[in-house]
Structures are given as C-alpha cells and as structure tokens.
Amino acid sequence: MSARAPRRRLVRRLFLGQLMVILVGAGTLGAVAFLVAPPIFHDHIRRAVGPVSDVVAHHLDQALSETLLLALTIGILAAAAAATGVSWLLATRIALPVEELSRTADALAAGRLGERAPHPSAEDELADLTDAFNGMADVLEHTETTRRRLLADLAHELRTPLATIEAYHEGLADGVVEADADTVATLQDATGRLQRLVEDLSLVSSAEEGRLTYDLRPIELAELVGAAVDAVAPAARERGLHLETRTPGVPVIVEGDRDRLAQVLANLLRNALEHTSDDGSITASVTSTPDQAIVVISDTGVGIAPEHLPHVFERFFRADPSRRHVTGSGIGLTISRAIVQGHGGELTAHSDGPDTGASFTMRLPAATGP
Template structure:
C-alpha cells in the first residue's frame, strides 16, 4: 500500500482494523493457552480417576478436545462478529461527527460564522468538542461584527475632521480663506481631534489584546478621587454643572493595588461622559463605599439618561444611542470602552444603570481592595 493510500484511509477503517486485530490476537492467545494447558490438566485429572483404563482416557480426552475446540471457536467467532458490528456503528457515528465538524469549519473559514455543530450524545468529550467549536464560531462572529462596525464608525469619525481640513486647506490654496488666527485655531482643533481618536483607538486596542502597560502599586482611594475631581473641576464650573464628592474617611483610606494614572483616567472618562449629558444647573455626584473586600466607585448624574435597550451596549467601541452617546455631544464614542478595558485589567467590573431617558444615569466601578486601612 502506498503512502498516499495509507493517508487516505479513513478513521472508520482504522478503528475497524484495530478492533479486529485486538480480537484476533486475543483469540489466538486464548487458543494457544487452551490447547497447551487445558489437555495436560485434563489428562492428569483423568489419570487420578478410577478406573483409568487407556480406552477411557483416550475417549475422554477426545471428547474434551472436541468440546473446548468447538466452544472456544464459537465464542471467538461471536466476539469477532460483535466487535466488527459495534466498531462499524461507532466508526460511522464518529465519522459523521467529524464530517459535520469539517463542514462547519469550512463554512467558518469562508466567513459564515453562523455554522454550528449539533450534539451527537457520544460522551462528554465529543459534546465538549462540539460545544467548544460552537463557542469559537460565535465569538469569531462577534469579533468580526465588532471589527466591521469599528471600521465603519472609525471611517465616520475621521470623515468630518478630514473633510474640514481638506476644505479649509483648499480654500487657503485658492486664496478664498485667510490663514488668520481663527482659521489656524480651527485647523489645530481638527488635528487634535484626529490625534485623540488615534490615541484612544491605540489604548483600547492594547487593552483588549492584553498589552496595556500597567504600573501597579499601593494607592489610596482618596488619592484617586481627589486627583480626578481636581482635574475635572474647572470644566464643571465653566459649564454650570455642580460636582460633588461623597466618600467617608474609611473608604478614602482603603488601599488598592492599581495604576493610579489609569484609575484616574477611568474616573476622568466617566466624569466627562456625565458632563456631556448633563445640562447646565444639573448635578454630578461621585461616591465611594466599601463592602467586604471590594470598593465601589459611583458616578451619578442628573442628565439625559440611557434607554434600557442601550444599557448593555454603552461600553462597546463607537456604540451610539441618542440618549447615551450622541455625536452632537462631542464624544469620540470610545471613552466608556476604555473605562471597561482599564477596569477589567485591574480585576474589577463596571456597570451602567439608568431609570430611563431624561432621568440620569449611574456608572459603578467595583475594584478589589488590597488593604482596608492606610498602611501608614
């Protein structure tokens, strides 16, 4: 048999050949043992019997040989037939499963992420294999959908500043637009918008791939809160939105093992998001409290709120909802995705809640506490 022919031999044929070989070897072994050991033992026992004439011994040995030969032959044939039938049935079921798996894998490779492998109920191993494949196909479909949406939204985000830059530059080259301070300022603003978008994309991509640089060290919760509120205070004052902090002394002294700058970025993004959606005269409250070995950081606003159908999507990259993340508010649509990535990198969780449109929103970050008291 050639190498190509051996490679083309299927699993069913291999399994059948292996079972037949095992049965034949077991049968040959049993036959040899029975033919060597059985007659000798029987002969000794016959000689111990009374009377033990030569005719009786010969007749008994002949009967014994015929009996064990026929019995063993029938047993081996029945075992061989049963093994062949069972191996054929099992091989067909396994081959059918592998054929379905191959077909599904081919569909997934061609871009059809809806392909699934049904359970065949042949044991936990095969069911786990089918489940793992289906999970992989579903996750690949989600990744591909997210990639497609991200590219479309990224193109949309870049289109406006690029078109603005191109229009003004063309006007300046034609002498229609003057390169005065106002025009240069506007151009710099659009360039800054593109730079921030590129930085945000790089950050959330690195976090999603586990490449986010982290400098973990002990940091008090109060330090993170004070730094974020000090940085955002002037923006809130300029827009006429009241910014408040509610954090008891115990939680302020709680210690986290975290990157202070990254956690500050989490709160800054949440505060910026709340500020964009809270009208003048509204209120944004930052709160913190301890529960066992967890610290809960809360950013609550009295702004435009979030519809229930959008709550589970607000942390997705570029996700937009009229009440939650409208482009008119000036956000890049990626700030909350960065929040989720950084929080997850710290072993925490972040959730969003809202009673409804026009009734404000609450974002809650939960982080593990390393020490509940200030080590100093």
Template structure:
C-alpha cells in the first residue's frame, strides 16, 4: 500500500473522526462556558464590586453600557476564539492522523506476520517513548518468529534427511528379500534391528530436544552439588567404559564446594550425554576425566577425553542439530546428532553455558559446563 493511500485511509478513519469530534466538543463546550461567564456573570460581578467599594451611584450609571459591554466581549471572543478553535482542530487532526497512520503501519505489519512474512520491520513513529517501545517490541517479536520458523524448516529438512538413510536401507533389503537376492538370515535381521533402533533413537532424541527447548517453564530447581551429579554420571558409564578398556576418573577442587540451584534430572541428562559422547569417540585404552571446579563466582564441570578430537572447522558446529564430525558408517556410533544440541539447550535453560574445545584431530576434546552462582535461569 502506498503512502498516499495510507494517509487517505487514516485521515478520515472512524478512529480519527471520533477523536476529532470529541476534541471539538470539548473546545466548543469550553468556549460556551467562557461566553456565558463573560456575558452573564461578568457584568453582575462588576456591578457588585462597584457597590461594595462605595461607588453605587457609578454602578447604577453604567447600566446603560451593559449592552455595549456584552457586544465588545462577544466580538473579542469571536475574534480570538474561532481562530483558536480552528488551530486546535487542525493540530488535533494532525495528531490523530499521525496516530492513525502509525496504527495502520502496525496493522499492516501484523497482517504480514500473520501471513508468514517475518521480514517486516516497523519504523519509529517519533510519537514518544511508548510508541518507540511498541515498535521495538514488535520488531523483536518478528525477528524471533523468523528465527523459530527458520529453525523449524531446518529441523524438518534435517529430520527428512536423517530418516531417508535407514528407510532406504530397510526398503532395499525388503526388495532384495522379495526378489530372492537377499536371504533372511542373522545378518539381515541384524541390519533391520540396527536401522529400526536408529529411527527409534532419532524419535527419542527429537522428543528430548523439544523438551529441552521448553524446559525453562518446567524447571525444578533445587540446591544440588554438581560434583556429586558428575560422580553419579561417571559411575553410570563405567561398565560400558570397562568393556572398551577406557578409564573414567572424577575429581574436584576449589574453595567453595557448596550446592547451587540445579534441575537434578536435567543436569544428570546433560552429564550423561557428554560422557556417552566422550565414550563413543574415545578408542580402547583411552581415558575420560570429569573435573568439578567450585570457584566463588561459578561452578564448572569439565568432561575431557583422549579420543579423536575435533578439527577447527568442525568445532564451531558441534552443537548444531544433526551435525556430525564423521559421516558414513562412523556416524552411526555417534548417535542421531542431537545429543550435544539437547545438552546445550538444557544447560542454557538453567542459566549456564556449555562450550567445546579441542586442540585438533588426535588430541581429544573438552566440554565445559559453567554455572554462575548468581544467575537467572531461562
């Protein structure tokens, strides 16, 4: 819609008409009150003042001038009141037209957002801080909706891509069995089980990711010792680590070994994800270390492994959904590619941060959870 059309639409909109009529009514009533006061009350008050001051004779002598007095008062009010009324009406019209034009821009932008266009931007109306705050809030809302929509589209595309591989494998083997090319033996059964388990794991991780990103509204924060939670998570993976001959050790230090506000279940899930990730990328004979640092300003839990490491070009993407450092067959042992994304969402929901570091391939990786003691979760 052009600027001219918008001005025409809102210059005489119902809102503008109602506001102008109300303002005009106020001005007219005020003018009538002034006229009545000046014409009827004014002379009487003047006569009374003359009598009380001892000039009764002069007061009675001025009676014949009453008509002239009223005429002068009315003329002065007309000369001064009508232009004032006109100017006030024009200023009111300009103000209401500006407000109406601003509301029109908000209405048009809201319609575009409702239609799925999140790139809309409302400019400042210069009508005051309230309208500027409204414009900024609307723009922030549109940007967040755009980010959510982009994430949704990317998630659906990634999900379709992730499901395509196991489904193609199942379909190919089924066709091979129907054609008699593939035998229904232990190997084929194992392939079916592996692909079905992969899709089940993908569905479970997607549910966990959704729950993690909505966790802020359902956090159950209690005072917990992160070091104890780290020891519990390490103990949970020790049997699997022993099978691979991987040593798992825990340690703690720092001057303030005091509890902090945490969601015990969700932080346990984070630590479990990080340790499982470390276990999956550490070769036999390696080591995994979990260290808790109780500093005065924050508690830091660090999970370090002696595994494959992460190259610099992959390091900044490890928390992205469905992102895997390895592809092909090696990707299957790394899970669905959602574990680290789930972990970061859960940590941030509790007011903390989760970062990754590595010196490169062959030098292991480190994942560091930092929980400030004075923080606002969510």
C-alpha cells in the first residue's frame, strides 16, 4: 500500500496543476474581456448611431454584459471540460511509467530480481529512464547470480580439502590411520590446495582492483611460450596429447612481467589440458602485428557453448557443473584476464560450440623501440 499512495498523489498533483492552469486562464480571459470589450463596444455605437440617451446606453451595456457573461461562461465551461479530460489523460500517461518504475523497484527490493519495467509507448526521456533502470536491474541480477554461484562453488572448493583433513585427523586420533609418509603427503596436498585457493583469491582481488605491481622488462614472447609448453609436456605425453608450438622466425618482444605472463600461459595451458580428451591436440602459436603481440592457445577439447562464452572468465565458472574433478582453484582464467589487462592487453575466448575445441587469445602491446 505504501508504494501505491505516492503514485496516486503524483497523478492528482499533475491533474491539479493542469486544473490550476485552466482556472487561471479562465479568470484572465474573463477579466480581459470585461475590461477591453465595453470601450470598443461604446466606440462602435457612437460611430454607428451617434449619441444615445442614458436609458439606451444602460440597456446596451446590460446587453453587452449579459452576452459576454453567457458566452464566456459557456466557452470557459466547454474549454474547461475538454482541457480537464486532456489533462487527466496526460497526467495518467506521464504517471504510468513512473508507477511501473516504482512497482519494479519495490519488486527488486523484495528480492524478485527478474522483474523489469515495461517500455513506455512514447520514445521520450521516460523511455530512456526506463531503459537505464532495466539495464541497472540486469546488472544487479547478474551480480547476484554470480555471487550465489561464487559462494556455492567456494564452499565446494573448501569442502573437499577440509573433508580430507578432517577424515585423516579422525583416523589418526582413532589409530586407524598410520602417520606415515603417504598420510603426510595427503595432508600436505589438502592444505596446499587450501593455501593455493586463498592465494588465488587474494591475487585475483588485487589484480582486478589494480593493486598488483608489475616488473616490466623486455620479454621475447616466443621463448616464454616455449618454456610454458615444455613445462606441461610431460603431462601431455602421459595422456597421449599432441602438443605443438608455432612461433615466427623473428623475435616478438613485449614489455611485461615475466613471472606474471608465465602464470597466464601456465593457466591457459592447464585449462586446455583439463578440457581436452586423451589423444587430442593442443597448439600454442605466437604471431605479431606492428602494434600487437598475439598468443593463441587452442585445443580440440570439449568446446564451449555460445551461452557460456561470456562467463568463462568469471570466478569459479564452470560450463559443466558436473566437472568438479578438475584441478585448480577455479579462478585461473579470472586471474589470467586481470593480469593481461594489467599489461594493457586483452584475453578473449572463442569456440564454435560443444565438442569443437576452444581457443584463448592473448593480445599484448608490442614493445616500442629502444
């Protein structure tokens, strides 16, 4: 009820404002008519018939007054009736989009984030306001969806190593698990996973907020890509994956932080390994233009559906939620994009759809001359 009263007041205020204009206009019209008409009427009488007696003049003035009063009354009433209808229509049409915006705002405040205000029929400032409001609601809904998914995935990422630690702790306490090298290794792996998750969360927050510092130096990009490919080669050979590096015959130099860019390449290659089936292939290629250095990591893996492409760089996003067994913290791509953007570049993803493979393209500004 509290949301409806202000909207009714708005219609009434708009209508009363228009009615005040009508009343002021009618009063002004009457005053002007009674001030201007008699002198003009008397002048025409003198010109037409000459001087008249006081009795005739009195009757003429009375006739003029009654005629003016009747005509103005009828005219003003007719105009007021028409203007009142038009004013009510305009007030309602103006208030309706505001009413819808208010109703939608109430729904959003109540947690119904899928609500949207209908677009007004007229293309005016109210339509622009409605579009901006709905755009804000879209961002709000997407942010809330991301927040809920992030919390759910974060809980899952924490649950697995914590469950391992808890189980081994209980086993050690009950004497059913021996404190041997395998137990220590398992516990170290679980705590290491928790540590990596915490570090990655801190890193991505710092990177997205622009708080990371970079040790920028000239880097030969093909050499850096080759080293990153060599690092994952044993894992690729173990699964029968074909790993290929394509580099130009000339140096490709960028100004960058070697460790941070190596981290990006490691994340992209690890992502390709996780999503490419055995006996598939992964290709890392380096090319350049006069103003850009380009690295493309492509694979023949599971691919990405079109509706998932805009979200692959979001924290903990998984196109297939059932793939919980993949390694890593779930924010490697988020960190990678933030680091690349910190270097003044961009990181994009492309796929023609499921089972068609995927490619990730890193573009960095080419180093200027010495």
